[in-house]
Amino acid sequence: MPLRAIKPEHETRTRILDVAEELFMQHGFEATSMRLLTSTARVNLAAVNYHFGSKDALIEALFRRRLDPMNAERVAALDALEQQAGGRPLAPEQIIRAFIGASLRMTEDAKGGGRNFIRLLGRTYTEPAKQIRALIGQLYAPAMERFKTALAGALPEVPLEELVWRMHFMFGTLSYTLAATDTVQLIAGCKPEDRYDAQLLEARLVAFLAAGLLAPLPQHGNVRIAA
Amino acid sequence: MPLRAIKPEHETRTRILDVAEELFMQHGFEATSMRLLTSTARVNLAAVNYHFGSKDALIEALFRRRLDPMNAERVAALDALEQQAGGRPLAPEQIIRAFIGASLRMTEDAKGGGRNFIRLLGRTYTEPAKQIRALIGQLYAPAMERFKTALAGALPEVPLEELVWRMHFMFGTLSYTLAATDTVQLIAGCKPEDRYDAQLLEARLVAFLAAGLLAPLPQHGNVRIAA
């Protein structure tokens, strides 16, 4: 067979994962049937159950394939920053870039399906199914802890409890921005292609988030003071 | 029938809507079957189709019931602010409070189901089904335009294109914060009851968002300058 160049190691598995990323992003988990998925991927209906075990296991494999490297990249970026700073405290902007950069870079990977995954991921934080949220949380936890420590060092004047909330806000801004595809156009008629000028979007996000993280502490009538 | 105090006008309709709010929030639209819904609401299986026409029409009625008053409240709050300001420009914090106040007040309505709705709404911005997103956008559009104008007046130094993105970020922060129920606990072990101290949460959100909206304009290597 001279035409077959190289034998793909796990061609069926990979093709299922790629198509699942796209269809789950377009229609959601529940609304994507195995029949549509397997026919789109040009594999047999039973292939998903053979290679992954079940639809749920496919979803889990899908997240693990992307999320582990992405969070590893985040932590590595943070490590590099801290090493080259040599003990000096990092600027919050640097930490923010280390965090959001991995996501933004993946949105530029339209060909490889990375963009599909990022948009799928953004909507999954609010996914109803508990097990999916639990998986996401589990895959994120180590990187989260790492960034919490880093931000606490960069923002010593922000109490830890407040910082946790601000990280939460940051997380929300990022995931919503990357996941919502058309809602933004309802706020205003922005040219859709701007969304994928990742460089400009990153600058906008960093400016907004850095200001938010560094905001003066909130004053509230409640006498509860951060410990 | 002395025991029946008052005849509820649309008891079945209302009970279906209330239960739908709760179940859709817990399990999502697709995963909530009509059989579970109607049996939980203690109505006949055919009641949804009789009173609403279909499951999709029920979803639409559910959003209309809450979203129209909520956005009307937002606009009214903004009107009141501008009237009492008498021509003087508003502070961004005031506008933010007018926008997020309606949502936060509804999260305190645990009894009436408002909290269910807010959490459901937050996850619906990224809902896969196009028709649902379109409905949400349509119901939001007038209030959005109103707040865009108000913020543009309060932030004259922010170019309109940048402002639209920052509103987008604000929207994401709010919806994610109100929708995500347990993801925050993965960032850090924050006491869950804090989430529903609406007063404290509002102060935190306003501080974060006001700083973000007022942030210095982003500098990016790209020479594209806001028009």
Add this chain to the structure above:
DNA sequence: GTAGGATTCAAACGTTCGTTTGAATCTTGC
């Protein structure tokens, strides 16, 4: 009290779902 519209009811409709099965086919190691 009785006609007539509104509502509720149990039952069934046809469809689609995720998964399983067992044989057929391909791939690999010797």
Add this chain to the structure above:
DNA sequence: GCAAGATTCAAACGAACGTTTGAATCCTAC
């Protein structure tokens, strides 16, 4: 080149889905 494992295939499984039906029941107005 052949046994053995890995993979693919067509077909079917039982269950659950949203919706429809037509009779039964309730409510209201006269």
